[in-house]
Amino acid sequence: MFLTTLIAIFIFHGEFDTARQFIAALVILPPLMTFAEAFAPHSMDTPLMMLSGYTVLAGICCWNWF
Helix, strand or coil: CHHHHHHHHHHCHHHCCCHHHHHHHHHHHHHHHHHHHHHCCHHHHHHHHHHHHHHHHHHHHCCCCC
16 A cells, blocks of 8 residues: 555656645655555445545645645
């Protein structure tokens, strides 16, 4: 999951407005998605991963924190 998330972030690197957003996504998302996959109950892993990943991406990209 960690490697897949890194690859996905690199594929969509053009969607980030700044380099800081891109780096923040590289640092935060792979461990988050790996953690969500590892500790979510079997039937809830996909919804939990989608909710946590999209929430963090919205925080990184939509608000001017970075």
